[in-house]
Amino acid sequence: MKNIVLIGFMGVGKGSVAREVIKHSDYIAMDTDDLIESMENRKIKTIFEIEGEEYFRKIEKKVAKWLEESVKNTLISTGGGFYKQKNIKKIGTIVLLDSPFDEIIKRIKEHPKAEKKFKKRPLLQDLEKAKELYDLRRPEYLKVADVVVDVTNKSAHDCAKELLKKVKKL
Template sequence: MKNIVLIGFMGVGKGSIAREALKYSSYMTIDTDDIIESMENRKIKKIFEENGEEYFRKLEKRVAKWLETSVHDTLISTGGGFYKQTNLQKIGTIVLLDSPFDAIIKRLKEHPNAKRKLKKRPLLADLKKAKKLYDERRPQYLKLADIIIDVTEKSAQECAKELLKKVKKHG
């Protein structure tokens, strides 16, 4: 088994789907944002506020190098901008969790912890800017993906099962 790297826009459900997939596989799971928060001993939002996005991207680069050399048989959920790491293909099979922007925002707003979900994503503070970012990133996500899963209107369980089935087929 090699790693599975989940990419996609922030809020699309990478973490939820990864946790759900654990129930149906022998993969371990890790989240790049959680690793960065542990490294820095502070939340992503604080890192952005205190050091800016460029600093955060350097932290992602460190994590990407570590993933490539030290992590195996793991389902890796990534932050929305992690796809820019140049060694992504070396880390594992890249799976895009895809959904229209409006469906992502709707999903986040309808979540029981909606306020917290939105608050922890500093780049979603301005929805107009976030939509522009989505429009810039989506073609890049599509280009990188080995596998694409449309998560719109599907439960985390449905997505996790589809993910594992497609990864198995992909080899």
């Protein structure tokens, strides 16, 4: 079993799909943002506010190197910009969870903890800028991905089943 690395825009459902994948497979799961918060002993929002994005990306790079060298048989959920790590293909099979921007925002707004979901994502504070970022990143996500799973109007359970089926075929 090779690692599976979930990429996609913030709020697309990487965490939800990851939880479903581990229910239906032998994978364990980890999240790069959780690892960073643990390493730094502070929230990502705070890291961005105090240190800035450049510092955050340096920590991401450190996490990417550790994942490549030390982690096996794991489903790894990543932050929205993690796909830029130069060694990402060495970490595992890259699975893009894909959905149109408006659907991602709608999904977050409909979540019972919507306010908290928006608050914890510094780059979603300005939806116009977030849309520009989405438009910039989506073609890059598609270039990096080994597998694409369209999550639009699908449950996390259905996305997890599709993801496992597609990865198995590789």
